[in-house]
Amino acid sequence: MRLPRVGENIQIQSYKHDGTLHRVWESTTVLKAQSGIIIGANDATIVTEADGRKWRTKEPAITYFSMKEWFNIICMLRRDGIHYYCNLGSPATWDEEALKYIDYDLDIKVLPDKSYKLLDEDEYSLHKVKMNYPKKLDIILKSHVRELIDWIEKGKGPFNHQRFVDKWYKI
Secondary structure, rough: OOOOOOOOOEEEEEEEEOOOEEEEEEEEEEEEEEEEEEEEEEOOOEEEHHHHHEEEEEEEEEEEOOOOEEEEEEEEEEOEEEEEOOOOOOOOEEEEEEEEEEEEEEEEEHHHHHHEEEOOOOHHHHHHOOOOOHHHHHHHHHHHHHHHHHHHHHHHHHHHHHHHHHOOOHH
């Protein structure tokens, strides 16, 4: 499987478990694509929601997508520091049209002071029933919530400012 090339502008598409399109980010520049990880950057990119509503991101962001982990991480560079938005979702796939993943509702928001909050548990519970998430999927997602919190608390990967965000922002 070919990965996108460094410097290539790609689209990111998220879907729901039932196969419906959830959200599309029009343009993210690939900074790294190897070893099952795609790191990108975007700023003021257009985002299209499933209902057709469009909006533009407000700040530069570094994105981290894994083809193994059941989460992705958006590092937003704001005036008061780095804010993280973490989506629990399927491992990413690349099909030469777009970087794609299934969004499983749960999110973790991390503030510059490293405090964090698990979001959208009610939405997850609703969709788990509505879309008939398998029990095995529920176990995988809950395990990856714990893994993601461990990354946050230990400053691992994208949560290490100097080794990740600062490095990729300079590039």
